[in-house]
Amino acid sequence: MVKKNPLPLPDLVLKHHSADLYPLLDQWLSQKKVAPVQLMTGPAGVGKREVVYFLSQWLLCQNNDLSDQDAENDLFGQPATLSTDKDIHQPCDKCSSCQKALSGNWIDFCEIASDSEDSDSNSIKIDQLRELRSSLGFAAYESRFKIVLIRDAEKMTVQAANSLLKIMEEPPPGWMFFLTASDPSLLLPTLVSRCQVLRLKPLPSEIIEELIQQIDPKRARISARLANGSWSKAISICDEVFWEKRSAVFRFLQNPASELGALVDWAASDLKNLLLLIDHLEQVLEDLINWTLNNEKEEPCQTLPFINEDYANVLDTFAQSSIAKMGSRENLKAFLIERAERIFRARSEIQAPLNKKIVVQDILLPWV
Numbered sequence: 037m038v039k040k041n042p043l044p045l046p047d048l049v050l051k052h053h054s055a056d057l058y059p060l061l062d063q064w065l066s067q068k069k070v071a072p073v074q075l076m077t078g079p080a081g082v083g084k085r086e087v088v089y090f091l092s093q094w095l096l097c098q099n100n101d102l103s104d105q106d107a108e109n110d111l112f113g114q115p116a117t118l119s120t121d122k123d124i125h126q127p128c129d130k131c132s133s134c135q136k137a138l139s140g141n142w143i144d145f146c147e148i149a150s151d152s153e154d155s156d157s158n159s160i161k162i163d164q165l166r167e168l169r170s171s172l173g174f175a176a177y178e179s180r181f182k183i184v185l186i187r188d189a190e191k192m193t194v195q196a197a198n199s200l201l202k203i204m205e206e207p208p209p210g211w212m213f214f215l216t217a218s219d220p221s222l223l224l225p226t227l228v229s230r231c232q233v234l235r236l237k238p239l240p241s242e243i244i245e246e247l248i249q250q251i252d253p254k255r256a257r258i259s260a261r262l263a264n265g266s267w268s269k270a271i272s273i274c275d276e277v278f279w280e281k282r283s284a285v286f287r288f289l290q291n292p293a294s295e296l297g298a299l300v301d302w303a304a305s306d307l308k309n310l311l312l313l314i315d316h317l318e319q320v321l322e323d324l325i326n327w328t329l330n331n332e333k334e335e336p337c338q339t340l341p342f343i344n345e346d347y348a349n350v351l352d353t354f355a356q357s358s359i360a361k362m363g364s365r366e367n368l369k370a371f372l373i374e375r376a377e378r379i380f381r382a383r384s385e386i387q388a389p390l391n392k393k394i395v396v397q398d399i400l401l402p403w404v
């Protein structure tokens with residue numbers, strides 16, 4: 037079990053999610069009770085973990101409108117007393133619980149996650165759930181709740197998921213469980229059925245552009261397009277490696293045979309690299325497939341809404357020369373759809389330990 041420092045959730049991101057969060061808080065306040073198992077879903081990088089930190093701080097805050105009632109009465113239908121002199125949707129940031137949360141020294145909060153996110157065996161294992169189960173006899177130390185975050189719950193092994201299900205069947209009094217999952221279809225349906233589900237929406241590109249303006253103003257616009265609604269992806273895009281490898285992918289598109297070796301070696305050397313390559317190829321494919329759909333007359337068109345708008349010429353040249361080579365726009369479209377399906381399969385394949393080089397070659401060789 038690990039404790040983590042909270043990450044700052046930019047006001048802009050919190051404001052975007054507040055449309056979903058505030059009704060949830062209003063529901064908790066009016067019912068004077070909270071469902072013990074919450075599932076937070078939404079695209080990767082949209083801020084699910086940070087939203088759980090926010091909700092946990094709110095729940096543990098000694099000045100929220102849940103905890104300032106008499107504990108015996110407020111669980112049984114007493115009407116909520118909503119204060120008018122404070123924002124009921126915000127933790128106070130001043131009480132000792134809030135201070136501990138803000139400094140990362142949580143007392144009644146813990147987080148369970150896969151051991152190492154970048155390795156090939158990035159699962160949440162049964163031992164981590166055993167450790168959790170052994171601590172279930174303990175009550176909250178100083179707050180009303182003891183909160184557990186299980187991050188990326190779809191990474192639980194089958195044994196770990198079954199162990200969690202046993203806990204969910206009879207949650208210990210005063211304990212709350214937050215699960216986050218980008219793909220809830222990978223969770224046990226019996227687990228999902230026990231959760232109150234909140235789905236966070238992707239971030240609009242205007243919000244991401246505004247956030248990146250403060251870090252890399254020159255690339256803010258294109259970064260926002262490439263981030264595809266993901267805040268964490270937007271942050272990772274600010275890394276220079278991202279832009280270097282993006283250039284390499286477009287060099288590959290212009291001259292596949294000479295760029296293949298270097299790209300395979302780089303992508304096969306690390307799971308993180310492979311995921312980055314897949315991200316780049318997916319967006320290139322989306323642009324090219326849109327090109328074939330929009331460009332009915334097979335004429336050059338520089339005004340297409342490319343995601344990779346700064347590489348419009350390269351994409352256009354690739355599409356034109358591929359049509360000349362393959363005989364028709366329909367043949368190019370079929371080739372691109374086949375490549376997109378291969379990439380889609382690769383995403384699930386790389387969840388398991390495997391020879392990354394074989395996967396990368398299988399993805400890239402048909403382009404040569």
Ligand SMILES: [Zn+2]
Nearest residue numbers: 097128131134
């Ligand atoms: Zn507080």
